[in-house]
Amino acid sequence: MIDADEIGSPVSADKNSSLKKRLLHALQHNWKSIVVFVPFFWLLLFFLAPFFIVLKISMAEPAIASPPFQPMFEWVDDGIVQIKLVFGNFAYLWEDDLYLNTYINSVKISGISTVICLLIGYPMAYAIVRASDTYKHILLMLIILPFWTSFLLRVYAWMGLLADQGTINSLLIYLGIIDDPIRLLYTPFAVYIGIVYTYLPFMILPLYANMEKLDASLREVAADLGAKPSTTFLTVTLPLTIPGIIAGSLLVFIPATGEFVIPDLLGGGNVLMIGRLLYNEFTANHDWPIASAVAIILLIVLVLPMMLYQRTQGKQVET
């Protein structure tokens, strides 16, 4: 720092450039801590702080006020702070079957969707990796292309396709395969379609990244040592793509569990998922503490696979 001052021109007209130099100097010497601090600060501000706010609300008592809950800290006469923590909200979630069933249903739906995504995505990723360079880029582009239109718009498009008077039913009736429209929209089936469709790229991309790194000569070695293509897949390719499978599955499973838009628009009232429940508690019931408790539990349900993910990532770095 002192160096920069000494080097900096004493002429006052150059004050700006001297400041610039000092800043540059500081950057050059502290860039490591700056680089680490930025994401750290970001997480602190936008993840940890909101989390504690939600946690605080989850332990408050509802009230007809704005915001609609009682404060946690209260000033009692002699400058004593009274802290009130209510765990009744969590107990309530446990007592009412609705919440438990919704959690189970959410995990079930996103779990099954994850498996379907994996079954569709794995061969697709594999095919893209094996394609020639020209096709590879086009195919990858096609995977990413849907992101260029609004997610909401694409879900609405599915409503148009699946509705009783929608494209699919009209086509089937026109072809004479069915007489009356099949109920597609507002069924679990529609929700599965929506989730699988939306989250498939999140499965394919990490799998692709994983497979792309695989040394092609490993497959050749296996063949050379007498393994048929199917055996090579089971003994070499599959075990070596497990990190990609885990990464892709978590990227699908975690957001799908808390998904709101898809079950709301495609499932209607028939498919209860935690995102919708959360929304209802916040808006219709105006019960912020219960809603917050629902969110906290959801977080805990999802932190588990997250930790699993972190561990495999760590292992991957090791090897």
Place this chain on the structure above:
Amino acid sequence: MSNKANLADRPWMDPDVQPFIKLRGVSKHFGPFIAVDNVDLEIYKGELFSLLGGSGCGKTTLLRLLAGFETPSTGTIYIDGVDMTNVPPYERPVNMMFQSYALFPHMTVENNVAYGLKRDGIEKNEIKRRVGEMLAMVELTQFSKRKPHQLSGGQKQRVALARSLVKQPKVLLLDEPLGALDKRLRENTQFELMNIQEQLGVTFVVVTHDQEEAMTLSTRIAMMHNGRFMQIGTPTEIYEFPDSRLVANFIGSANMFEGRVTENGPDHIIVQCKEPECEFYIDHGFAIQEGTKVWTAIRPEKIKVSKTAPESVESNQLKGVIDDIGYLGKLSTYRVRVGDDTIIEITSPNLSRPRDGSLAHDWEDKIYLSWDPSSVVVLTK
């Protein structure tokens, strides 16, 4: 050459022995690029055969054709008398050691070596025994539980070798087997490879770009260029009797001069060169027309250097000035300027230890060069 004992070491000279690997008119095209261009080749049982050439000469493609990773565009490949042209790699009696070693990163050393045996459905105890034997041979027994990333380059190389040998293949294909090792390890491993090959009697086909490696290892070398064989022969044949300038230049170094055949006798020929002005007397007959343009080549170590004029005749000698000296300890290389701008390279062993530290020859020394009539190679290609 006619006695049998001699032929046992040189099966390619015995008309009664069937080749173990036979290629007939094999080509491989990648789009417009011709990697292997209509080659015929015979490799005999127990040989250590090297495919030598610069990058892109087609040597690796040829190896991959033998392994079955590529199918030839045209031609036929026979291994042990069976047509293998369209047989997939997992059904061929050959194993390959990859340049990158390609060890399975998720398996221990032991499981890497056992992989091939497991595919054959061999009984567990038998697998264990054979893997143990193999690891003992490459001296990796104590590393059997390690993963590949915990091994050094030399250890990985040995695991790869063990893995490719454990199935007792009829042919082992090695793609630049020593390419990733440092010089010292390389030299040791070269001899280890030769010992193993002798011990097991497996036919080795080695791809390499390193001429020294090829010379040390091989029974025969096939020199490749642009997808074709330039010359196939024993290391001695290739080195002492190259038949083209390309081979003479790739294997070792050679001083080459352009000239014309001026005399063609039954037991000798004479080639007259313009630059440097010199008459080459070659003491063996050569089926060539007088007046034909040819190249003569002399290896650097076959030229004698002397301070006084050699007595003999006027042919096979030159006068020059030492331009540059490279002292390498056991030998020195001299770059000698002859005439206006011809540089001749000479290597000469430093036989005696100079008392005062001065070398036998010095910069700008005027010296005489001479060579035996048998040392000159005539190249027509």
